[in-house]
Amino acid sequence: MATIRDVAKRAGVSISTVSAAFNEGRVSDETKRRITDAARAVGYSPNLLAQSLKSGRSRLIALVPGDITNPFFGNWLTVIEKHALAANRAIIVSNTHGVAREQTVLELLKAQRVAGMLINPQGTGPEYRAYLEAIDVPLVTFDQFVPGLERDYVGTDNELAARMLTEYMLRLGHRQICFIGGQPGLWTTERRREGFVAAMHQAGLPIDEDLMLIANYEGDVAYRETTRLLTGPKRPTAILASNNVMALGALQAMIDLGFRCPQDISLTTIDDVPWMGLVKPRLTFAIQPLHELAAVAIKWLLERIESRDQAAIPPRRMILPPKIILGESCADLRV
Amino acid sequence: MATIRDVAKRAGVSISTVSAAFNEGRVSDETKRRITDAARAVGYSPNLLAQSLKSGRSRLIALVPGDITNPFFGNWLTVIEKHALAANRAIIVSNTHGVAREQTVLELLKAQRVAGMLINPQGTGPEYRAYLEAIDVPLVTFDQFVPGLERDYVGTDNELAARMLTEYMLRLGHRQICFIGGQPGLWTTERRREGFVAAMHQAGLPIDEDLMLIANYEGDVAYRETTRLLTGPKRPTAILASNNVMALGALQAMIDLGFRCPQDISLTTIDDVPWMGLVKPRLTFAIQPLHELAAVAIKWLLERIESRDQAAIPPRRMILPPKIILGESCADLRV
């Protein structure tokens, strides 16, 4: 590939002049023109590798969403890309399939000297926290909060989301409500569980441990657990699924077993999916203010990247309330 | 960050010895141990930027799927990641939002000296073809074929997919069938249109240009166009939507206008979405053999990356047939 040298030779100037021409240095218009012409002629494109090696950092921002196939993620990406582009930085996305490959991916990105990372952290425990904290790259976390981690975080009030949905179902007269949780230990899982439990207790209802299912944030396990529940002795009148994909798994399980939603079993969930309107029945769900959250996340990251001194900016947190969107997936038992 | 120098100093050896220790050079077991200990102590991780600058290429493979939010893409990613990982290479994903930012993104990836690219090319026309051809990076295209481009390509027989679906609807007695196409000029759009037209002609039916809608591969335009069609004077008995997202847009439009599917209007489409089973009615659609295609795509790319001489491998093409999955979205008009 053509280097800065080839351009210099072709334009009949020195390499430093070429460099200056590309970096708003003091170069006469005439020579600048000769240089750009020469660059085009030899097909020159600056070697970002060399630039980054020199400067110590690249202009790449890594987005690490955990599971790239969760449609939930598309909304984050769109907003983040827009702002990154405006700041003349590019987004690259790296999938991790949960926590399994996360460390490998982060090491790679670190070694690539990315300018910053936006990460949905999938791990738990103190070693994990320590690991994240030790990464000396500007970093903003979103969605999953890691307790004790001294990093920026943006997310939704998950406890509130679960509580609002549970209260809604309680108001409709439901008493046997099943909660299907994601991976145990994850922030969103635990907060959503707490919201559910709080609403039940406030209504003076006990928690039936048989109706507290443990799954993960993928559809197939939710499908299996729901099937197991509905073929067993205890049958709830309503289910709160901890996320969108799980809700669809649970719904599929109901349908496959011949249950009707909402006539036989009601269903609510947290998080949107595209074409939610086409899933029948239309689900009642809690929606996160993703646009606002994503905008803040990238704004904070850019601030950190452009700041001389990382430590000068203390860790910040933003937690916004969700909204409830009513569908047709809940039966009114009071009538 | 710690460099090879810090390790050398700490281990009391020269930097070249450290380098050798990390690159299966001839180093005694004793010094190797000292070096790995020292590396751990100072928290050394090799600077991939410097390595790549030296070697001229990184170990990153870029996946450029056009629209990252199309669920269609998740299947490609999963398979490709698995094989890349096995070859000790990492995948980064770059979104382009159609053709608009594609060139910018490709330039960036080129400047980053990625090892290779897997791209779903969104452009058309001879200049676009020439541009892609001139990129001197190992490259495999998928899904969209660019006529005349001398590059590897894997994809599905799109003409066949559309023909099979159209024939199916014709067999059920439909005569007024509407075709909604994606961006004009795109390979998949044109082939799918041809398949539709071929099936109609073979059945001795004329093409009604009023029933040939032009949209793009996103849901909202399909929604608008379907709405326009169904509120107009000519009403088809069936619709063939050119992809999954468009089908959902068309379905939503029908529902919003009070039409029932399939009783009033039948619908078929090409490409799967996850939880397709939950969309009511379950759609009849053509599915691509994505696993096979993705496996071949990454295999070919790795071959090119590891080959000394690019030109030694002539451009290859693989086109596999689709399968039809029957749902409940088509009415039988013969009864």
Add this chain to the structure above:
DNA sequence: TTGTACGCGTTATCAA
């Protein structure tokens, strides 16, 4: 306004 020389962190060559 332009050119020379050095360094970023690494690998490869060659000498010790």
Add this chain to the structure above:
DNA sequence: TTGATAACGCGTACAA
């Protein structure tokens, strides 16, 4: 088996 040194392509003092 080890170590000194020259690249890789670029940016930037500093000198001319």
